[in-house]
Amino acid sequence: MQLKIQYYALMREQAGRSDETLDTAAATPAQLYQELAGRYGFTLSRDQLKVAVNSEFSDWSRPLATGDAVVFIPPVAGG
């Protein structure tokens, strides 16, 4: 399954990229995060993040479909 991932802020720096298109067997955002955290050594634990799929906040257990765009959201700090 092909997914599009975008990275922001600390996670962009730790991944060394802003986005990528990935072939993965991860069925949910939770599984995808586990896979990517292993690859990039993300220091933020999953309970510190939110996740968005196709530009809307999502559940970690939502089933992913090919073509979905996934964004992990570190603690925000606007204003």
Next chain:
Amino acid sequence: MQLKIQYYALMREQAGRSDETLDTAAATPAQLYQELAGRYGFTLSRDQLKVAVNSEFSDWSRPLATGDAVVFIPPVAGG
């Protein structure tokens, strides 16, 4: 005793003047207001007003001295 009186807002309109210098026997702002209310028919009762003497808020029973400047202060409406 000579006092200087200034009038504002509704009281200016009812007195028909902005200020005047008055010879009076009134010993306190309370007595002065009674005298002027009789002369000009002020519609505001004394408990709706504050009074200032020499540009500071004052007690109604403060003794007045010649040359004092007295201002009666109708309900305010700034902003």
Next chain:
Amino acid sequence: MQFRFTESPIDVGSARRELQTLSAGGYVSFEGWVRDLNDGQEVTRLEYEAFQELAVKEGDRIVTDAMRRFPIKHALCIHRVGSLGLGDMAVWVGVSSAHRGEAFDACRFIIDEVKHRVPIWKKEHYRNGDSGWVNCERCAAAPQHSHALHTHHEHQPHDHHTPEHLATTNPK
């Protein structure tokens, strides 16, 4: 002077610059605008007048009090006097502080106290040709009901101005 009057339109850009400091992370401002309806009456214009000598002292006391109550950096209030049309700005309050909560609290405190305590009056002119001094006309219409009407007014006796104030300001 942290409280001022102006007879021309309030220059917000220049007033705001007086509050800027690199240690401030938040800025809150309030503007009072002349609106077209008050108490169900269609307003066409307003006239503001003030007992300026006392008003600037009382306004300064309010801002000084706000700076003592809230950990803010700067605060300023400018009130316009004269004839104002619909949409015109009658009053501006600005506050800067390290954190935003205090700026909100202080700004609200200042405008509440200014409306309550500072000797400024406004006369509304209505579309039907009538006019009236706000907070005064109903007193005038029915002075015998003044106590009942008082709940509708912002004018209340104050403990702030007991005679100890006079001790320092009265040369007598």
Next chain:
Amino acid sequence: MQFRFTESPIDVGSARRELQTLSAGGYVSFEGWVRDLNDGQEVTRLEYEAFQELAVKEGDRIVTDAMRRFPIKHALCIHRVGSLGLGDMAVWVGVSSAHRGEAFDACRFIIDEVKHRVPIWKKEHYRNGDSGWVNCERCAAAPQHSHALHTHHEHQPHDHHTPEHLATTNPK
């Protein structure tokens, strides 16, 4: 759109004009300024970035929510992204309403929610050469203490975004 991003300085004059209406008697604005000190560290500049596609939706939901909760006339929030220096304005919120109380409440509600919910991040650069993503670096330094550190963060799970949101926005 009641929530917008800009890469250039926020034009307050033009934003404020969008809120003007003759039925509004009060206007409250908040500005967030880059200050020289945060958590005891001397800041020299900031970089803001946002997940804009989601951020504008979430920002719009906040302003819409404010208009539902408070009887206000208009509200708008503009957030800057990119590199900012000391004293620069990072965010602006403006609210107009008939009476001032609601404008204060709504303005504060909007900035609180924006800081809490909208996917925007800032990296602080310090005089000593260090830099860090605000609310992230301490998590990163000691992820095993993340629960204890959470009390220090503004980032909390939200009930706002349960899957019913997705039903309308996800074409799947």
